[in-house]
Amino acid sequence: VGFLFTLLLAGGVSAARARTRAARRAEAERRYRADLERAVEERTRDLTAEMRERRAAEQRLAQLQGEMVQANKLATLGQITAGVAHEVNTPLATIRLLAENGRQMLPPDAPDLAPDLAADLDRNLSQISRMTDRIAQITTELRGFARKATGELGPVALKDALDAALLLTASRRRAQDIRLVLPQIPPGLRVMAETMRLEQVLVNLIQNAQEALEGRPDPEIRIALQDDGPVLRLSISDNGPGLSPQIAAQLFTPFATSKPEGLGLGLVISQEIARDFGGSLTAGPQREGQGAIFHLELPKAA
Structure with a gap:
């Protein structure tokens, strides 16, 4: 009986050990599978992240290539603008000279001309002279606008820059x-900026306002000036349709635009220029249907 009991006991112990070994093997296999699945998941995440980064890099490359192409186009356009403005000046000077000579050659008491006709001729020639002056001023501004910015900051008369824009x-x-409402800007009020780039920002903001007013009844653009001590705030608003929340959310995102032929770079570049000046360009609270407003803050020159 003792032997039988011992045998049964040994068999039970052996079976228990077998079950323990089987459980350990099962646990080891489970851990191995878990470790393998975890490693696969981590590798999958790494590969997914790498693919995402690669796609982002490809998108950035395509964006940079597009920006380079556009920059080349803008540079070429600037050269063409400067060239056209330069070429216009020669015939323009000739027209002005002929008009002035015509006025001088016109006798005040010409017997062959009726007094009214003489007066009309003098008035028309004077108008030609004034128009040539105006065209010359425009071509001068165009040449200056196309000229490469120096990047050096200095005191710039705010009124002159706004008048040029x-x-x-x-x-x-x-x-x-379009009705234009302007503030009174003292001629001596200056900001720290660079003339050509400041004009570029103002032109962009004014053009955006004008485009927003296309086909609107009673179109109006208001420009307001606020002097906050060391900072000047120039606000440009319109009474157009305003900006939708979707457009307002990506105003300063490159290539984001609601214009069919727009590039989506104007406000981005303008904001960067304002930052370079030590100022800022922001959009005011947008209320759809009630026009848009932009605030350009610039440091005041001492």
Whole structure:
């Protein structure tokens, strides 16, 4: 009986050990599978991240290539603009000279001309002279606008920069019959900026406002000035349709635009220029249907 009991006991112990070994093997296999699955998941995440980074890099490369192409186009356009402005000056000077000579050659008491006709001729020749002066001013601004910016900051008369920007955008404003409300800007009020780039920002903001007013009744652009001590704030607003929340959320995102032929770079470049000046360019609270407003803050020159 003792032997039988011992045998049964040994068999039980052996079976228990077998079950333990089987459980350990099962646990080891489970851990191995878990480790393998974890390693596969980590590798999958790594590969996914690498693919995502590669796609992002490809997108950045395509974006940079597009920006380079556009920059080359803009540089070429600037050269063409400067060249056209230069070529216009020669015939323009000739027209002015002929008009002035015509006025001088016109006798005040010409017997062959009726007094009214003489007066009309003098008035027309004077108008030609004034128009040539105006065209010369525009071509001068165009040549200056196309000139490469120096990148050096210095005191810039805010009124002069705004007047130049208004001159460059005047033709479309007249065509749309846009009412313009301007602030009183002291001639001696100066900001720390660079003339050409400041004009570029102002032209962009004014053009955007004018485009927003296309086909609107009673179009109006308001420019307001706020002097906050060391900082000047120039606000440009319109009474157009305003900006939708989707457009407002990506105003300063490159290549994001609601214009069919827009590039989506104007506001981005303008914001960077403002930052370079030590200022800022921001959009005011947007209320769809009530126009848009932009605030350009610039450090005041001492």
